[in-house]
Amino acid sequence: MTPCYPYKKRSISALLAIGFLLTAVAASAKKQPEKSDDPALTVVKTSTTTITEITYADGSVATRTSTDSVMSAGAAAGREKPARPGNSTPDPFGAEGTLNHFTWGVGLGSGVDLTAHDMTMFEISACFGYKNEWIRFAGIGAGIMSMMNNSSRCYPVYGMVRTSFSPYHRLCFLEAKAGASFSSFLSYGSQTNFYGSLGFGLTLAHSRKFTSHVVLRGVIMPLNSVTLTDGMKALDYTLAYAAIGLGCAF
Numbered sequence: 001m002t003p004c005y006p007y008k009k010r011s012i013s014a015l016l017a018i019g020f021l022l023t024a025v026a027a028s029a030k031k032q033p034e035k036s037d038d039p040a041l042t043v044v045k046t047s048t049t050t051i052t053e054i055t056y057a058d059g060s061v062a063t064r065t066s067t068d069s070v071m072s073a074g075a076a077a078g079r080e081k082p083a084r085p086g087n088s089t090p091d092p093f094g095a096e097g098t099l100n101h102f103t104w105g106v107g108l109g110s111g112v113d114l115t116a117h118d119m120t121m122f123e124i125s126a127c128f129g130y131k132n133e134w135i136r137f138a139g140i141g142a143g144i145m146s147m148m149n150n151s152s153r154c155y156p157v158y159g160m161v162r163t164s165f166s167p168y169h170r171l172c173f174l175e176a177k178a179g180a181s182f183s184s185f186l187s188y189g190s191q192t193n194f195y196g197s198l199g200f201g202l203t204l205a206h207s208r209k210f211t212s213h214v215v216l217r218g219v220i221m222p223l224n225s226v227t228l229t230d231g232m233k234a235l236d237y238t239l240a241y242a243a244i245g246l247g248c249a250f
Contacts, residue, residue, distance in 0.1 A: 090133055090167055090168060090169070091133050091136075091167065091168060091169045091170075092169070092206075092207065092208040093131070093136075093169075093206060093207065093208060093209075093210075093211050093249075094131045094132050094133045094134070094135070094136065094167075095132070095133045101130055101131055101132055102128070102129075102130065102131075103128065103129060103130070103131040103137060103139075103249050103250065104126070104127065104128035104129075104249065104250060105126070105127050105128075105137070105247055105248055105249030105250065106124075106125065106126050106127075106247065106248065107123075107124070107125045107126075107127075107143075107245050107246065107247030107248075108123070108124055108125075108245065108246050108247070109122075109123040109124075109125070109215075109217070109243055109244060109245030109246070110122050110123065110243065110244060110245075111123065111145075111217075111219055111241030111242065111243030111244075112241060112242050112243070113239070113240075113241060114240040114241060114242055115237055115238070115239060115240055117237070117239070118147075118149050118150065119147050119150075119152065119239055120147065120148050120149065121145045121146060121147050121148060121154075121241070122145075122146050122148060123143050123144065123145045123146075123243070123245070124143060124144050125141055125142065125143030125144075125245075125247075126141065126142060126143075127139055127140065127141030127142075127160055127249075128140070128141075129160070131249075133167035133168075134163060134165075134166070134167050135161065135162070135163050136162040136163055136164060136173055136211075136249075137160060137161065137162040137249065138160075138161050138162075139159070139160065140157070140158070140159055140160070141157075141158055141159075141160045141177070142155070142156065142157045142158075143155070143156050145181075150186060151186065152183070152184060152185045152186055153183070153184050154181045154182070154183040154184075154193075154195075154221070155181065155182045155183070156177075156179060156180070156181040156182075156195040157179050157180060157181075157182070157195075158177045158178055158179025158180075158195055158197075159177070159178055159179055160175065160176070160177045161175070161176050162174070162175045162201065169206060170203075171202060171203045172200070172201065172202055172203070173201045173203070173213075174198075174199075174200065174201070175197070175198070175199040175200070175201050175215055175217070176197070176198055176199075177195070177196065177197035177198075177199075178195070178196050178197075179195050179196075180192055180193065180194065180195055181193045181194070181195040181221055183221070183223075185223070185235055188226045188234060188235060189226070191223070191224045191235075192224075193221045193222060193223055193224065194220075194221065194222055195219075195220075195221055196219070196220050196221075197217050197218065197219045197220075197243075198217065198218055199215040199216055199217035199218070199243075199245075200215065200216050201213045201214065201215040201216075202214050202215075209250065210248065210249070210250055211248065211249050212246070212247065212248040212249075213246075213247055213248075213249075214244065214245070214246055214247075215244070215245045215246075215247065216243075216244055217241075217242075217243040217244070217245060218240070218241070218242060218243070219240065219241040219243050220238055220239070220240050220241075221238065221239040221240075222238045222239075223235040223236070223237060223238065223239055
């Protein structure tokens with residue numbers, strides 16, 4: 001009678017192989033990939049178990065098991081770009097203001113006479129016009145300039161532009177004015193003069209409904225020469241100011 005030892009060996013080997021396979025599957029099932037808020041940083045571990053059965057010439061069977069593990073990163077496709085810094089967000093005052101694209105404002109200022117003709121002045125002004133993300137203000141304005149040490153008055157009317165050259169909120173901006181001034185200097189009568197101003201502004205407060213600022217300006221007004229009864233000339237110079245102003249807009 002032929003002994004049955006080879007069949008017993010095969011049965012035992014098969015049972016061992018099945019048990020090892022179940023153990024490997026259970027162990028891999030317990031391992032979970034680490035959680036990550038960013039899908040592109042999630043690491044996934046994939047394990048593959050291979051069982052090879054070898055039959056020898058004498059009828060004995062041997063089992064060889066190998067496990068391969070592969071680490072892979074989550075797909076980065078479709079990731080949203082990070083938000084821009086706070087100072088690079090679209091300007092809420094220009095894009096989402098309560099008055100849509102209409103704006104108006106008021107201002108107070110003072111200027112020192114650089115020509116030494118005792119024309120240091122105090123000024124109040126108002127303006128209204130258009131705004132958007134790129135243009136902080138584009139419109140018209142008018143003011144009253146009152147000289148502090150004499151009775152001279154100027155009433156400038158001008159077009160004005162303020163811009164930071166960016167659709168995003170910036171602290172600094174450029175201001176330019178050009179127009180005409182209806183003036184009365186001392187006892188020399190009335191005249192109409194060119195009025196021009198170029199300034200550098202700094203934002204103080206800024207929101208969707210309101211903005212305030214301070215502006216450093218250079219102001220020029222070429223005056224019309226006046227001939228006096230004795231043949232002398234007066235106002236034959238260009239009035240220039242170094243001025244500072246505070247303003248707000250809605």
